Amino acid sequence: MxxxxxxxxxxxxxxxxxxxxxxxxxxxxxxxxxxxxxxxxxxxxxxxxxxxxxxxxxxxxxxxxxxxxxxxxxxxxxxxxxxxxxxxxxxxxxxxxxxxxxxxxxxxxxxxxxxxxxxxxxxxxxDPGLFSLVRALFYGVIPNSKCQTFWGKGVSQGHSEAIRRIKGVVNAKQYTIPKESALQLVREGVDRDLTPREKHLRECYVVVEKNADKEEIERKIVNMPNYFAQYDTIVHFVDEKYFDEHCSGLEHGGFVLANGIFDDFKSKAEFSLKLESNxxxxxxxxxxxxxxxxxxxxxxxxxxxxxxxxxxx
Missing domain, CATH: 3.40.50.720 (NAD(P)-binding Rossmann-like Domain)
Incomplete structure (x- = not known):
C-alpha cells in the first residue's frame, strides 16, 4: 500500500x-x-x-x-x-x-x-487575524450586535519596535493594558463605541543612549500617529539592568466582546486569548x-x- x-x-x-x-x-x-x-x-x-x-x-x-x-x-x-x-x-x-x-x-x-x-x-x-474571524462570527450570529476589542495586558511587538526605531533608543518594550472600567462598561452592555483612549493605556519602558534627549524621545513616542497619539501613554526611562530584570517577557492577550438585543432578548458573547508568548x-x-x-x-x-x-x- x-x-x-x-x-x-x-x-x-x-x-x-x-x-x-x-x-x-x-x-x-x-x-x-x-x-x-x-x-x-x-x-x-x-x-x-x-x-x-x-x-x-x-x-x-x-x-x-x-x-x-x-x-x-x-x-x-x-x-x-x-x-x-x-x-x-x-x-x-x-x-x-x-x-x-x-x-x-x-x-x-x-x-x-x-x-x-x-x-x-x-x-x-x-489582530488583525484571529480576532477578525471572531468579530465576523459574533456579528453574523448575534442580531443587532456591537463588538468591542481589548488588547492586553501584554507586550505589543509592533509598538515596541516602533519605539526602538527612534534615534537615541537602545531598547524598548511597550505594554498594552486594557482599562478595567472600560471592560466593565462593555460587559454591562454599553451601547456606544468606546474610544481608544477610554479602552487602553500604553505603558513604555525605554533604555536610551547616554546623553540622549529624553524629553524629545518621549515627545516622539506619545505623538506617534497610529501607535500612541490616540492613547493615554506613560513612558518610563530605565537602565539596562532594570530592563533585563523586569521587561524580559513576551506575554500578551485580549478580548472580543459582543452585545446584542433582538426581539427584546439580550445576547452576550466573549472570546479571550491569554498568551505566554505573543x-x-x-x-x-x-x-x-x-x-x-x-x-x-x-x-x-x-x-x-x-x-x-x-x-x-
Missing part, C-alpha cells in the same frame, strides 16, 4: 526577518514534516541560526525558488515596502497590524500580486495560513486575501 504522505510534495518556505517572530516561525516550520524551510533572510550580516537553518542576506531571497515567503519584519517602517518588493517574485504572507493603514496595504499588494501572478495573504496574525502564537497563525496559501495558489487563486477570505477548514 502506498503511503500518500511520503509522496506528498513539501511546501518550500522562506522567512524574511529574524527577530522574535521570525525565530518562532522557524521553530514551527522545522517541526512540520510537510514544510521544507529553504532559509532565513535577514538584513543583518553574520546572523546564525541555533537550528542550523541557512541564513542569507535579505537581498539574496531572489536567488531562490520558494512556494511562500513569511514576512516577519516590523509593520511600522519595514513591512509594506518589503512586501511590495518580495511579492514581485514570491507568494507572501504577513501579519501587518497597523489597522489604519490596512486598506492602503491591501490595495497596493493587490496590484503587485495580480501583475506578477502571485497570491498574497495580508494581516494574518491574531510571537509564538502569531507564528503559529502565520505558518498555518502559509500552508493554506500554498494550496490555494496551486488551485489557481491569485491576488490578495485577508484571513476572512480563507476557509477555516
Amino acid at each position: 502506498i503511503d500518500k504522505d511520503k509522496n506528498k510534495k513539501k511546501i518550500r518556505m522562506g522567512i524574511v526577518g529574524y527577530g522574535n517572530l521570525g525565530k518562532a516561525c522557524e521553530k514551527i516550520a522545522l517541526s512540520d514534516e510537510n514544510i521544507e524551510l529553504v532559509g532565513i533572510f535577514s538584513r543583518r550580516s553574520g546572523v546564525k541560526s541555533n537550528f542550523r537553518t541557512k541564513v542569507y542576506l535579505q537581498d539574496d531571497v531572489f536567488k531562490f525558488d520558494m512556494d511562500v515567503v513569511l514576512l516577519c519584519v516590523g509593520s511600522q517602517s519595514d513591512l509594506q515596502d518589503t512586501a511590495a518588493r518580495i511579492a514581485t517574485k514570491f507568494n507572501t504572507i504577513d501579519s501587518f497590524d497597523t489597522h489604519a493603514e490596512m486598506a492602503k496595504h491591501i490595495d497596493r499588494m493587490s496590484k503587485i500580486a495580480f501583475d506578477n501572478d502571485r497570491l498574497c495573504f495580508v494581516g494574518v496574525g491574531w 510571537p509564538t502564537f502569531t507564528a503559529g497563525v502565520l505558518v498555518a495560513y502559509a500552508k493554506a496559501l500554498a494550496k490555494e495558489y496551486e488551485n489557481g487563486q491569485r491576488g490578495v486575501k485577508t484571513i476572512l477570505d480563507v476557509p477555516i477548514a
